[in-house]
Amino acid sequence: MRSGCAGAAWFNGAMADPTDFMTGFAQFITAGPTSYHTAAVMAQGLAEAGFTRLDERQEWGSVAGRRFLVRGGALVAWVAPDGLDDDAGVRIVGTHTDSPALTLKPSPSFVRAGWQQANVEVYGGPLLNSWLDRELGLAGRVVTLDGVERLVSTGPVLRVSQIAPHFDRGVNERLTIDRQYELVPSYGLGDEPDIVEWVCSRAGVPAGEVAFGDIRVVPTQAPAVFGIGGEFFASARLDNLSSTYPAYRAIGETRPGRDIALFVAFDHEEVGSGTASGAAGPLLSDVLARIADGYGLGVDARRALLARSSCISADASHAVNPNHTAKYDPLVQPAMNRGPALKVNAQQRYATDAISTALWERACRAARVPHQVFVSNNDVACGTTIGPLTAQRLGVPTVDVGVPILSMHSTREMCGTSDPEHLCAALRAHWAGA
Incomplete structure (x- = not known):
C-alpha cells in the first residue's frame, strides 16, 4: 500500500x-x-x-x-x-x-484502432468532462481466492483523450460525452499486458490467484495550495x-x-x-x-x-x-x-x-x-x-x-x-x- x-x-x-x-x-x-x-x-x-x-x-x-x-x-x-x-x-x-470515479469492468482490456484500452463503468455522478485529457492511475483492492485483501495503487498509466475541435466544430458550444464509447481510457499501443494482470503484479499476486478486484481509475495530479496569499487548495x-x-x-x-x-x-x-x-x-x-x-x-x-x-x-x-x-x-x-x-x-x-x-x-x-x-x-x-x-x-x-x-x-x-x-x-x- x-x-x-x-x-x-x-x-x-x-x-x-x-x-x-x-x-x-x-x-x-x-x-x-x-x-x-x-x-x-x-x-x-x-x-x-x-x-x-x-x-x-x-x-x-x-x-x-x-x-x-x-x-x-x-x-x-x-x-x-x-x-x-x-x-x-x-x-x-x-x-x-x-x-465519484471510473471503475474497471470485468475483463476490461481490449484493442481498438491499435490502442490498448480499458473498459470502465461510471461510479457515482462525476463531472465527466473533468476526466478528459488527464493522466490517470489505477487504485483499489484485489481479493485472492483464499479471501486475502491486498491494496494496490499506481502512478499515471491511462488517459481519456478528447477529440480536437478540427473534427467537431461545435465542441465548444455543447460538449456531450458518450459514457460507453467516449469515456474509455487508453493505456498503450496494443502490445502491453492485460491491465488486470498488470495490476495484480503490482499487488504482488499472480492474476490466477485473484478472485476479483475493486479497481478505480483515479486522477494522479498532486494536491496543491495556490492563490496570491496561499488561500486556496485544489485536489x-x-x-x-x-x-x-x-x-x-x-x-x-x-x-x-x-x-x-x-x-x-x-x-x-x-x-x-x-x-x-x-x-x-x-x-x-x-x-x-x-x-x-x-x-x-x-x-x-x-x-x-x-x-x-x-x-x-x-x-x-x-x-x-x-x-x-x-x-x-x-x-x-x-x-x-x-x-x-x-x-x-x-x-x-x-x-x-x-x-x-x-x-x-x-x-x-x-x-x-x-x-x-x-x-x-x-x-x-x-x-x-x-x-x-x-x-x-x-x-x-x-x-x-x-x-x-x-x-x-x-x-x-x-x-x-x-x-x-x-x-x-x-x-x-x-x-x-x-
Missing part, C-alpha cells in the same frame, strides 16, 4: 498555521486514492495513536477506551468512558470515504475527504468524557449508501448495539441512550461560484475561508432542524470558529447526504454541515485553506462536551 502519512504524528493538537494542517491533509489525500486506502491509512494512524483495533468476527469484551474497526472502505472509531452515567449519550460524527476527493480528515484528526485528539465520542466514515455514499459499509446498511447500528452490550445495557436502557444521542453529518458543501450565481440562493451564498457551512433544506434532503442547529452552534462557539449557512435556490434540485439516512435509522437529532467547495464531483475540486481546520476544531469541541 502506498502511504505518505505519518500516522500518530498528526495527533498533536490544533495548529495555528492552516498550511500545516493542509500539509497533513494533502498527504492524507495522496495516501488515500480510494475508500479502501483511506480506511487503511486511518486504521494505521489510529493504531499508532493508541487505539485498539477490534475484529467484528470476534467477541469484543470491553468497549471502553479508544477503539476502532474497519469494514471494507469504512471505519468506525470511538472514545468511551469506563462507565456510563445515567445522562450519557453518543456523540456521532458521520462522513464518507468514497468519491481530487475533497468530496468527502474534506470532512473525513478533520473528523479523523479530531477523534484522534479526543479523550474519554461523559459521553461516547464516535466517528463513522461510511463507504458508498456516492451510489446511494445501500451496502454493508454504507450509511443505509447495518454498520452503525451494529456497532452501537455491540457497544451497548459491552456496557451491559438492556433494551430500554439502549433506547434511552440513543434518545440522549446526536449526530453531525459532515459532507462537503457548496461555495458560491461567481460565474454561475443564478444557480444559488440570491441571499445565502457561502464563501471560502469563512468557516464550515450549516446545510439546510425544507424537503429534508439535509437532516438539519432547530434542535440540531443549536448543537452545531454550541460546538462552533466553543471552538471559536466562524461558520455560515448553505441553502439551495428554490429552482435548483438539492443533493443529499448520510444525514437523513442516519436520522431515519437511529432517530437521533442530526445536523448536516460541510466545508464549502467548488467544482464538486470534478477530478479537481477546490476549497479554502482555513475551512478544513475550522471544521476539525468544531468537531473536537463537540466531542469534548460543547
Whole structure:
C-alpha cells in the first residue's frame, strides 16, 4: 500500500498555521486514492495513536477506551468512558470515504484502432468532462481466492483523450460525452499486458490467484495550495475527504468524557449508501448495539441512550461560484475561508432542524470558529447526504454541515485553506462536551 502519512504524528493538537494542517491533509489525500486506502491509512494512524483495533468476527469484551474497526472502505472509531452515567449519550460524527470515479469492468482490456484500452463503468455522478485529457492511475483492492485483501495503487498509466475541435466544430458550444464509447481510457499501443494482470503484479499476486478486484481509475495530479496569499487548495476527493480528515484528526485528539465520542466514515455514499459499509446498511447500528452490550445495557436502557444521542453529518458543501450565481440562493451564498457551512433544506434532503442547529452552534462557539449557512435556490434540485439516512435509522437529532467547495464531483475540486481546520476544531469541541 502506498502511504505518505505519518500516522500518530498528526495527533498533536490544533495548529495555528492552516498550511500545516493542509500539509497533513494533502498527504492524507495522496495516501488515500480510494475508500479502501483511506480506511487503511486511518486504521494505521489510529493504531499508532493508541487505539485498539477490534475484529467484528470476534467477541469484543470491553468497549471502553479508544477503539476502532474497519469494514471494507469504512471505519468506525470511538472514545468511551469506563462507565456510563445515567445522562450519557453518543456523540456521532458521520462522513464518507468514497468519491465519484471510473471503475474497471470485468475483463476490461481490449484493442481498438491499435490502442490498448480499458473498459470502465461510471461510479457515482462525476463531472465527466473533468476526466478528459488527464493522466490517470489505477487504485483499489484485489481479493485472492483464499479471501486475502491486498491494496494496490499506481502512478499515471491511462488517459481519456478528447477529440480536437478540427473534427467537431461545435465542441465548444455543447460538449456531450458518450459514457460507453467516449469515456474509455487508453493505456498503450496494443502490445502491453492485460491491465488486470498488470495490476495484480503490482499487488504482488499472480492474476490466477485473484478472485476479483475493486479497481478505480483515479486522477494522479498532486494536491496543491495556490492563490496570491496561499488561500486556496485544489485536489481530487475533497468530496468527502474534506470532512473525513478533520473528523479523523479530531477523534484522534479526543479523550474519554461523559459521553461516547464516535466517528463513522461510511463507504458508498456516492451510489446511494445501500451496502454493508454504507450509511443505509447495518454498520452503525451494529456497532452501537455491540457497544451497548459491552456496557451491559438492556433494551430500554439502549433506547434511552440513543434518545440522549446526536449526530453531525459532515459532507462537503457548496461555495458560491461567481460565474454561475443564478444557480444559488440570491441571499445565502457561502464563501471560502469563512468557516464550515450549516446545510439546510425544507424537503429534508439535509437532516438539519432547530434542535440540531443549536448543537452545531454550541460546538462552533466553543471552538471559536466562524461558520455560515448553505441553502439551495428554490429552482435548483438539492443533493443529499448520510444525514437523513442516519436520522431515519437511529432517530437521533442530526445536523448536516460541510466545508464549502467548488467544482464538486470534478477530478479537481477546490476549497479554502482555513475551512478544513475550522471544521476539525468544531468537531473536537463537540466531542469534548460543547
